[in-house]
Amino acid sequence: MTWNWTQEAWPRFSYDAAALEHFENRFLLVSGEVIGAVRHVSDDERDLLRIELLSEEAVKTSQIEGEMLDRLSVQSSLRRQFGLDADSRPVRPQERGIAEMMVGVYDTWAIPLNHQTLFHWHNMLMAGNRHIGTIGGYRAHDDAMQIVSGRHDKPIIHFEAPPSRQVPEEMTAYVEWFNKSSPGGALPLPPLTRAGIGHLYFESIHPFEDGNGRIGRALAEKSLAQNIGQPSLIALAYTIERDRKAYYDQLERHQRTLDITDWLVYFAETILKAQQTTIKRIAFYIEKAKFHDRFRGQFNERQEKVVARIFREGPTGFKGGLSAENYISITRTSRATATRDLHDLVQKGALTRTGERRHTRYALNLPAIKKTE
Incomplete structure (x- = not known):
């Protein structure tokens, strides 16, 4: 099977920029609407809104990978992370870990990417995990890193990532690309194009033993935040989880080619849907506060x-x-x-x-x- 990373031009992806222009313009316009909506919320309520949105994303990004978390426990951990009053609800290591990672992504959106940041995220995400060999570092095992399904005796191989020995070099190139493509970088890219390439590129390297999907989506969030100049609070994982089969189908299809126009269109449409979800959630939260005031x-x-x-x-x-x-x-x-x-x-x-x-x-x-x- 010919995977994208085995092709001679890797990692030079090709795409039709004109096909994305409408989506890019729409994203920037709606980003202004989201920022405006958040400004209608008081400072105290903004803290609570941030916890509501981040906890939903934490739960959904884990659910995409088949891990079910307790939303209230995640919220409790987020409150502690932001220095707010928290209840005494018990929080499992994986709920605390994803909450810590979400806060890390939120707080450090403007800082250039580096290996240590990725290792730190992985450490938090894998809290309490005793089933993998390397935590807080890139995978180093000799076995092939494959995405498989089906029976053990007749597995279906959806994707095979580069061997572990290539990962440090691949990730050095990735980190360099991520920073160069940022708004202040040497080769800046439009927001949706950059987020779409960055997510597919990272998932194709698959540098960690586990947690690649969650970290890959966090990188998309960081990328978008850098392009709009503030944390996006976008409901990306929530939107992907609603049709995760389409998400995995698109990833599988475009991990076999370097022509990724269709992938970028899919990812752009997903982000625009996520923006609309965020706007509705902000409106809902504002109405929730008004409701409680009215009927207290x-x-x-x-x-x-x-x-x-x-x-x-x-x-x-x-x-x-x-x-x-x-x-x-x-x-x-x-x-x-x-x-x-x-x-x-x-x-x-x-x-x-x-x-x-x-x-x-x-x-x-x-x-x-x-x-x-």
Whole structure:
């Protein structure tokens, strides 16, 4: 099989810059909208918003790799990292590690990339991992680094990365390219083009024994932040996870060629979708703060618990809407009490109601969110 790194021109990728021009312009325009939206949030609320967005990305970037984390534990760890009050919730090493890495990416976005930064991220990401040989360093094993699926006796090889002995040289070239292609570098590239090449380039080297996908997506975040001049807080992993099959299909296809126009178009479209998700999440968070201000002290303990649970579902809320059965399950109360509580929430204007009888569903009354949908 001919992989991209075995081809004579590697790592000189080719692409049609004109095909990306519209996406690049759109990205810069929407970046201004995101920055403007964040400015509508107070400093204290901005800290909480940052934790909400970073925790979602931490959970989703891990989920893409099949690792399920507890979002509240990640948030607790993020609070500690940012010096904010945190609860005593137990946090597993992998949740603490991904939180530390996300904060590291956020805080050091402007600093040029180097090997030590990558090693530091890997150290944090692999906290508590006892199954790999090298943590905080590039892989050094003799076995081929392959992405495989299927049965053990008939594996399907999706990609084979360069042998470990080549990785230090490959990564030296990568780090040099990353810094040269930055806005202040010798050969600056437009934001989406740079992020797309950087992600595919890194994933094709696959320099670590584990964690390459998560670090590769963090590098895309760092790249975008450098191009817009501040942390992007973009919902990239969230967007990729929603259709990760397409993500892996595109990676597999373009790790066999150096002509990557289609990959860059795919990645650009993904980033633009991620921007829209970020804007909706910021709007949702602003509405959440307004909602709590409007109804402070008006709910009983059961109602508070249910409202908090709905907010945890994010902008989309409960799939299909909140039902009386959901309310009973969350509060462990009787049907009569649930009916009374829900009626009260609708009367107060906290919830909206649709449907009748067993098809009755409830949703948070967030007018500004409905306008953006």
